[in-house]
Amino acid sequence: MPKRNISEISHLIDEDLKRFNELFKQSLKSKVALVDLITRYILKQKGKKVRPLLVLLSSKIAGGVSGRSYRGAILVELLHTATLVHDDVVDNAETRRSFPSINAVWKNKIAVLMGDYLLSRGLMQAVDGSDYDFLKVITNTVRRMSEGELLQTSKTRKLDNDEETYFRIISDKTASLLSTCCEVGARAATEDDEKIKAMRDFGENLGIAFQIRDDILDFVGTSSLLGKPLGGDIKEKKLTLPLIYALKNSPADEVKQVIKTMKASEKKIDVNLVIEFVKRNGGIEYADKVAKEYSEKAKQNLSIFENSEYKSALSDLADFVVERTK
Amino acid sequence: MPKRNISEISHLIDEDLKRFNELFKQSLKSKVALVDLITRYILKQKGKKVRPLLVLLSSKIAGGVSGRSYRGAILVELLHTATLVHDDVVDNAETRRSFPSINAVWKNKIAVLMGDYLLSRGLMQAVDGSDYDFLKVITNTVRRMSEGELLQTSKTRKLDNDEETYFRIISDKTASLLSTCCEVGARAATEDDEKIKAMRDFGENLGIAFQIRDDILDFVGTSSLLGKPLGGDIKEKKLTLPLIYALKNSPADEVKQVIKTMKASEKKIDVNLVIEFVKRNGGIEYADKVAKEYSEKAKQNLSIFENSEYKSALSDLADFVVERTK
Known part of the structure; x- marks a missing residue:
């Protein structure tokens, strides 16, 4: 069994995550009642918040959490949430984290539009904060995630795949976003290219x-x-x-x-x-x-970073992901 | 009948539109074969290209077409295409411009992902060109378009609408993108806030x-x-x-x-x-x-612009949209 699970690792930065949650909630506000209703529904389903955790720990290890770290964390979480909402349409999923999915409650139409809405809110926030370096990283990630999924779909239909293509697919569809989380967190804390x-x-x-x-x-x-x-x-x-x-x-x-x-x-x-x-x-x-x-x-x-409790936390996270049973 | 229809108005800037079409095609290239297949399918369905026409004419009237005008035109056309692909999923549409829709040929899954892909390509191009002013305008437009559609959907279910809400909906879901086309075209040609x-x-x-x-x-x-x-x-x-x-x-x-x-x-x-x-x-x-x-x-x-054939063209376009029969 791994040394620590995600909740235990998250505990280290409880205060920062609490602040993130408040800001995330604010970033979702809309004048359209239906949009507010759906975002409240999304907020009720507390996920593990792995992506904001990665952003904030990456900032910590690279120099410290700043306002830009929170904006980065909100950006990736909005993008991730948008992707989940679209994924459930894509997979005709009935539930998400034991809650009925948005498409199951409000139909595909609203789920597709909500995904677009969430993505645009994330991007707007980055534009408003002049976080152009984040935008460069994140728009490329959106491309890689959709292209990776499309590549997987085309391979799936033909029952044809090899190791090389497998790694390309998982790099694009999964690793790209986690990589972006860590890069964004580091960029918020330092301009040192080696650390980034x-x-x-x-x-x-x-x-x-x-x-x-x-x-x-x-x-x-x-x-x-x-x-x-x-x-x-x-x-x-x-x-x-x-x-x-x-x-x-x-x-x-x-x-x-x-x-x-x-x-x-x-x-x-x-x-x-x-x-x-x-x-x-x-x-x-x-x-x-x-x-x-x-x-x-x-x-x-x-290894290039000095030892710290944040470095240990990220290291334990790397152990956790390959030993987890769920 | 209006003085000129869209084809006649477009004729004035045939050369610019031709250049736009070449650049648009290039901007869609992907290493994933399925993505290329679908973009070729999209390119075969030649729409009226009203949005690029608006961008380019707006540049012309405000000072002249530049590299940024083309980038702006590609950005809005990619966003518009992404929206159409998602709309067809949303509406379960079987056809688009007499061709079977993407979702009808390749299923919803691929259509949702292609929409996300097209949007990300547009945004990436704006980031790469450092067109941050375009990004500010366009991300707000994506928000308005999705929020407007969501507002319409919620009103539709309740069979409840009034003039004020109707204008808010059509401003957000339709006028926002046309306004963005004209603003982006003007920004590409001038820094004069009054003209923009x-x-x-x-x-x-x-x-x-x-x-x-x-x-x-x-x-x-x-x-x-x-x-x-x-x-x-x-x-x-x-x-x-x-x-x-x-x-x-x-x-x-x-x-x-x-x-x-x-x-x-x-x-x-x-x-x-x-x-x-x-x-x-x-x-x-x-x-x-x-x-x-x-x-x-x-x-x-x-009225603030000097008389020119481009000004006449935009004026004729304003006549055309309210007199058209299709």
Whole structure:
């Protein structure tokens, strides 16, 4: 088990996170009653706030939290929230953090518009604060996230993926935002390019480790802990690292059988057959090893900073993401 | 009939529009094959390019077209295209300009992501060109457009609207983007605040006139010219200016009958009853008068500029939007 979980790590900067929450709430105010109603609904669903945590810890380690750190944290959280609202439309999701999703309560129309609204509020705030360096980073991230998802979708349809493309996809769709959080946090605290690059790389490596672990949990997690059945990626015909490895390193007849079931319609796919195939052929061990390599790389990125409780917290976070069970 | 239609007006700056089209195409390039496939599909559907036309004419009248004018034109066209792609998801539209819509060909998932992608490309380009003044204008426009649509949706559900709210909605959802086109075009050509304000106001008044005419055509247009049946707004329970006026200025028993049918489910609404009610009670004449007032205001906004063929073109455009039949 990891030394500390996210709540324990967050505890270190409770006061800063409290201030963030107040400012985030203010940033969502609208004159349109429906918009206010939906944002209040979103605010009720307290997530883990991993992204603001990353921004603020990155500021702390790079020199200290400033007004710009809070603006950066609000920007990434607004972008992340916008993405979640759009994702639920994209996936026809019924729930989000055990609450009915926005699209389930207010329909797709309102969910798409709310996503656009949240993104524009984030960008406006960055423009108003003249945080042009943040804008440069964040607009590129929005591009990478949408392009990464589109690449994944096109690969999924063809049941065709390799390690190289897998890493490109998870770098774009997941690691880019975590990397942005760390870069924005660092930029808010320092103009030292070496420190900014170290934090950007830390976020990128952390994000890749995080996503590989996510993909592993789809094979070996505990359904009740995850709050969803295992094998979701298999049903969606998503080839993730454990499966890509196993398909390349297993006897031909086994591979043939797996490909056959995965080509079936969603309901007919034999999920357990695929899970057992991956486990038997070393897919989990391999992916776990790679995830831990990225986690180690992330920790190495922190080496240029002096030791501090914030550095320890970020280091523990890198351990946590590859050891978590949910 | 108006003096010139959009094609005739566009003809004046054919060379500039050609250059715009080349640059627009380049701005859409992606390394992801699926993204390229979809952008090529979008480029095949040549729209009227009203927004780039407005940007470029506004630059012309305010001092001349520059590299920044093209960047501004690409920014607004990317934003507009992103909005259309999201709108089709929002409305479950099957077609767009007689082509199957993106969501119809590639499903909602891809359409939502493509919209996000197009918007991010526009913003990235503005960041790369250090066009921070454009960013300030455009992010506020994205907010206004989504907030305006959300306000309309909430009013629509309650079958509750008044003139004041109607003008707020059409200003936010339609006029804001046309106003932005004109402001961005002017900013690319001059730093004179009076000229910039004049063009922003011109775009705002033009946009309101345009939308009122659009709403009138839903009652009195020719279905074959419009490419859709009349009464679409009525079926969606949208109260637009002609109907808002008629509901306020008609005998109580007639009003009661109209409200009754509009409360029915979409298929049961007696569209002809509502159209006849609006025509009989002066709703069309009233809305037409108001649209023409805004068109006149727009032309007055041009008065500070010296006479030129570009000024005439913008003036003709203001006439065109309130006289068009499709």
